[in-house]
Amino acid sequence: MSLPNYSTLIPVARSLEEIVQAIPAPVRFEREHGRVAAVSFRCGGEFYRLAPNIEGAWKLLNEDRRVPKRLRSYEHAERVAWRCVVQWVRAELALLSMDRAAPRPGKPSFRRRWSALDTLVSVQKRAQLQWGERLE
Numbered sequence: 001m002s003l004p005n006y007s008t009l010i011p012v013a014r015s016l017e018e019i020v021q022a023i024p025a026p027v028r029f030e031r032e033h034g035r036v037a038a039v040s041f042r043c044g045g046e047f048y049r050l051a052p053n054i055e056g057a058w059k060l061l062n063e064d065r066r067v068p069k070r071l072r073s074y075e076h077a078e079r080v081a082w083r084c085v086v087q088w089v090r091a092e093l094a095l096l097s098m099d100r101a102a103p104r105p106g107k108p109s110f111r112r113r114w115s116a117l118d119t120l121v122s123v124q125k126r127a128q129l130q131w132g133e134r135l136e
Contacts, residue, residue: 005083015082052081
């Protein structure tokens with residue numbers, strides 16, 4: 001399986017900037033080993049944490065023979081993983097906007113039934129992090 005954005009040259013900093021601009025709430029960054037490991041925010045009373053699976057992206061890049069060797073580094077996998085998060089955030093926000101624009105009377109909203117945002121949040125991290133806690 002080929003990863004979307006596998007050939008991106010967009011730096012992680014630009015991807016993070018696009019995520020911050022897209023999310024209609026203050027975003028906090030969690031850092032590990034000097035790199036941003038996740039973004040977290042509150043929206044609609046819910047706490048969300050988005051963390052790309054960089055190791056998974058790195059593994060897929062190295063398994064796909066069509067990916068040039070120059071694009072098989074961990075740093076490149078990090079760029080690819082964050083670009084996937086950017087695309088996902090944009091798609092999710094578009095779906096939420098459509099649902100708010102045309103609510104269906106008597107039916108649960110699209111967000112409540114299918115929202116990837118609700119299912120991709122790490123429940124373990126949600127339990128560990130309190131919103132008032134300082135994220136490093």
